[in-house]
Amino acid sequence: VPFMTDENGVNVPTNKPEEDPDIPGIGYYGSKWRDSSATWTSQDRASHFSSWARRGIISDRLATAILIHAGRTTVKVDAPSSETGAPTPSPSENEAVSTTTLLSYRASESEGRLTEQGWSAGGGKAEIVADEGATGGTAMKLSKETGVGSWYLEHDAGTGAELLKNGGLISCRFKASGELVANQYVIA
Numbered sequence: 286v287p288f289m290t291d292e293n294g295v296n297v298p299t300n301k302p303e304e305d306p307d308i309p310g311i312g313y314y315g316s317k318w319r320d321s322s323a324t325w326t327s328q329d330r331a332s333h334f335s336s337w338a339r340r341g342i343i344s345d346r347l348a349t350a351i352l353i354h355a356g357r358t359t360v361k362v363d364a365p366s367s368e369t370g371a372p373t374p375s376p377s378e379n380e381a382v383s384t385t386t387l388l389s390y391r392a393s394e395s396e397g398r399l400t401e402q403g404w405s406a407g408g409g410k411a412e413i414v415a416d417e418g419a420t421g422g423t424a425m426k427l428s429k430e431t432g433v434g435s436w437y438l439e440h441d442a443g444t445g446a447e448l449l450k451n452g453g454l455i456s457c458r459f460k461a462s463g464e465l466v467a468n469q470y471v472i473a
Contacts, residue, residue: 352449354442388440393421399438409436416460424460 290296298304307313388403395401397413409429416424429436 351442387443390425390438390440391421392416392419392423392425397423397425404438404440406438407436408433411438418460426462 296304390399390402390404392413397411399406399411406427409427412426412428413423414426415422427436427438
């Protein structure tokens with residue numbers, strides 16, 4: 286999902302003053318108060334989100350992607366949420382609490398080969414590199430192919446209804462390499 290548009294292709298609010306207005310009723314003061322480049326993250330105000338849009342954009346997009354791939358429809362969110370944790374479901378007396386791993390990837394297993402761990406990829410090149418900070422001392426490095434819009438990694442998560450019924454935890458760790466570049470985004 287492109288991060289500067291919503292699921293309908295409509296641009297999300299940026300740091301332009303007309304797209305990030307004041308909302309005095311909740312104590313939010315928009316981008317018109319950030320009136321110099323010293324308060325911006327880049328010289329191009331339209332290339333980064335308004336602080337209001339940032340509040341739930343990643344979690345909302347991730348939830349939408351999970352539900353779409355689970356055979357559901359898109360999530361409609363009225364307002365961004367500032368909640369950081371999901372409620373823990375409490376099992377009934379008859380249910381046993383257990384942990385099941387539906388999918389995982391470890392660069393240190395099966396010489397890092399994706400298909401042997403149930404993953405597929407496209408739009409880029411995956412290679413295993415040494416990384417002292419990673420579990421097992423190795424990590425997967427992804428490089429996007431020239432001329433390709435985006436790259437992806439995917440894995441079947443089983444029955445989407447079971448994921449929604451029983452809850453779960455999704456955990457991803459990313460490491461960005463190289464120098465900081467204006468208008469280049471990394472999601473972690």
